[in-house]
Amino acid sequence: MSEIANIDATPEPKRLGLLAQFAGPDELIVAAEKVTDAGYKKVEAYAPFAVIGIDEALKAKKTILPWIVFCMGLSGCLIGITMQCYMNGMEGSWWLAGYEFLISGKPFFSIPAFIPVTFELTILLSAFGAFFGMLALNKLPRFFSPLFRSERFADVTTDGFFLFVEAGDAKYAEAETEAYLTSVGATGVEAINEVVEGRTLPAGIHLAGASVATAALLIPLYLWMTSSTTTSLPRITLFKDMEHQAKFQAQQPSPIFKDGRSMRRPIEGTIARGRSFDDVELYYGEKPEASVVGGPNQGDLRFASYNNEDRTKAQLVAEGDEEGAAAEGEDDPSDDAVAPAPVAGEPAEKDWVTEFPAAIKITQETMDRGEQRFNIYCATCHGLTGAGDGLITQRAMSLNQGTWTQPTSLHVEAVTVQPVGRIFNTISNGIRKMPGYKEQISAEDRWAIVLYLKALQRSQKATAEDLPADKLREISNLKK
Numbered sequence: 001m002s003e004i005a006n007i008d009a010t011p012e013p014k015r016l017g018l019l020a021q022f023a024g025p026d027e028l029i030v031a032a033e034k035v036t037d038a039g040y041k042k043v044e045a046y047a048p049f050a051v052i053g054i055d056e057a058l059k060a061k062k063t064i065l066p067w068i069v070f071c072m073g074l075s076g077c078l079i080g081i082t083m084q085c086y087m088n089g090m091e092g093s094w095w096l097a098g099y100e101f102l103i104s105g106k107p108f109f110s111i112p113a114f115i116p117v118t119f120e121l122t123i124l125l126s127a128f129g130a131f132f133g134m135l136a137l138n139k140l141p142r143f144f145s146p147l148f149r150s151e152r153f154a155d156v157t158t159d160g161f162f163l164f165v166e167a168g169d170a171k172y173a174e175a176e177t178e179a180y181l182t183s184v185g186a187t188g189v190e191a192i193n194e195v196v197e198g199r200t201l202p203a204g205i206h207l208a209g210a211s212v213a214t215a216a217l218l219i220p221l222y223l224w225m226t227s228s229t230t231t232s233l234p235r236i237t238l239f240k241d242m243e244h245q246a247k248f249q250a251q252q253p254s255p256i257f258k259d260g261r262s263m264r265r266p267i268e269g270t271i272a273r274g275r276s277f278d279d280v281e282l283y284y285g286e287k288p289e290a291s292v293v294g295g296p297n298q299g300d301l302r303f304a305s306y307n308n309e310d311r312t313k314a315q316l317v318a319e320g321d322e323e324g325a326a327a328e329g330e331d332d333p334s335d336d337a338v339a340p341a342p343v344a345g346e347p348a349e350k351d352w353v354t355e356f357p358a359a360i361k362i363t364q365e366t367m368d369r370g371e372q373r374f375n376i377y378c379a380t381c382h383g384l385t386g387a388g389d390g391l392i393t394q395r396a397m398s399l400n401q402g403t404w405t406q407p408t409s410l411h412v413e414a415v416t417v418q419p420v421g422r423i424f425n426t427i428s429n430g431i432r433k434m435p436g437y438k439e440q441i442s443a444e445d446r447w448a449i450v451l452y453l454k455a456l457q458r459s460q461k462a463t464a465e466d467l468p469a470d471k472l473r474e475i476s477n478l479k480k
C-alpha cells in the first residue's frame, strides 16, 4: 500500500543551487571576489546592466569567441581564394573542371582581382562566427530558466544584483554556503529547485506545428508535380502588368508581313533623330564624291542594310546613278576600281580626305582636346608617344601569353603616310585587332585625336627649325 503511495507522490525536486541578492554592483563585485576566493567555482552573477570588473571577480575564463571568429574569417578567406582560383583559373580534365577566363591579359590566378569576393566571404563568415558563436557559447536561445520561478529574481531587470552558486560545485554544502553568502553581504538567500512541471508544450501548439510542417510540404510537392507533368492551362500570373499582350516578339515569325518577319528593316533612307550623317567628310573621313558609288559608310554595320550595295540596278537607274548601275550589271574590272572588296579586317580603300573637314577648327583648343582624348583612349595601348608601348601592352607582353597583338607604332612609315581620313576611319571602325571607338568618342573628338596624332608624328621628325624662337634659345643656352 505504502509503496504505491510512494510512486504516486511527486518526487522531491532537485536542488540546483543558492541564489543570493546583493544591494548594488559594488557589493556584488566584493561578494563575487570573496566567494571565488573561498574556492567556489560554479558561480554566476546576474545584474540589470554590465558590471565592469565582474568577470575578473568571478575569475571567469576568457572567452574563446575571438578564436572562433578568427577561424571562421580565415576559412572565408581561403574558401574565397580557392573558389575563384578553381572557377576561373583552372581548366582541368576532371569532370568538375573550372573555366579559364582570359580577361584583358589578366593572369588566371590574380590576387588583386580576387580581393572583392575574398574580402566579402571573410567578413561574412567572421560575422556568422561572432553571432552564432556567441549564441552557442551562451547556450542560447533558451526559453526558460528555473531562476524565473524566484520572485526576488524578477528585479534583475531593474535593480536586483544576484550571485548564483550551483549545487554541483565541489565546495557546495547547503547550510554552510548559505551562511557564507550572508556573511559576504547578501541581503537574502534563496534555494532554487529544478522545475519539473510544465515541461511539455500544450497540445494545441504541437498540433499547430504539425499542420504548418505538413502545409510546408505542399509547395515542393506542387513544384515536383508541375515539373514532371504538362498542362494546357496558361501560367498563373499574379500581376499581369505588360507580360501578356497581343504582340509579336523580336526574331519571331509574323503572318502580317509578306516576308513573314515580325522585325522590320528600316525604311530606306531612314536616319535616326539627331543622327544626320550628311557631312561625309566629318563623319566618314571620305571625300564627298566617293559617296556616289558604294556609299560612304560600308564599314558601318548599322548602315549596311540600306547603303547602295543593297540596292538593285533598277533602283540605281531610277536614282540617276548610271555608273553604279553599270557596275552592278556586268562584271567589268572598273567594279573593283570603284569599290574593291574589303579584305577581312582591312578597311576598303576609299577616297580618304587629306585635309581636316571644314567643321573642325585647327586651334590650340582642338589640339589640347585631342591630346587629352588620346591619352585617355589610345595611350593605354599605343603609349603616350604612340610608340606602341602603352601600360596594357607592357603588362600583356610581360605575361607573354601569346594572345596579345602589339599595337602598331604610330610613327612607322605605313601610318605616317596615311591621309587623315584613313586614320579617322581607323579610330572609328578599328582595324584588324584594334577595336573601333566611334561609339565612345564623338566624331569631333576623333578628329581632335587625329590632329594630335599628326602632331605626335611630326614631333618624332622635328628639326631645330620647328621650335619657336624662345624655346630654341633656351636649348642653345643649355648646350653652353
Ligand code: HEC
Binding pocket: 374, 377, 378, 379, 380, 381, 382, 405, 406, 407, 408, 410, 415, 423, 426, 427, 431, 432, 433, 434, 435, 437, 449, 453
Ligand atoms: C586595345 C588597345 C588599343 C587601343 C586602345 C587603341 N589601339 Fe590602335 N591599334 C591597336 C592594335 C593592336 C593595332 C594593330 C592592329 C593589327 O595589326 O591587328 C592598332 C593599330 C593602330 C593604327 C595603325 C592602323 C593601320 O593602318 O595599320 C593606328 C593609326 C591606330 N591604331 C590608332 C589608334 C588611335 C588613334 C587610338 C585611340 C583612339 C587607338 N589606336 C587605340 C590597339 C589599340
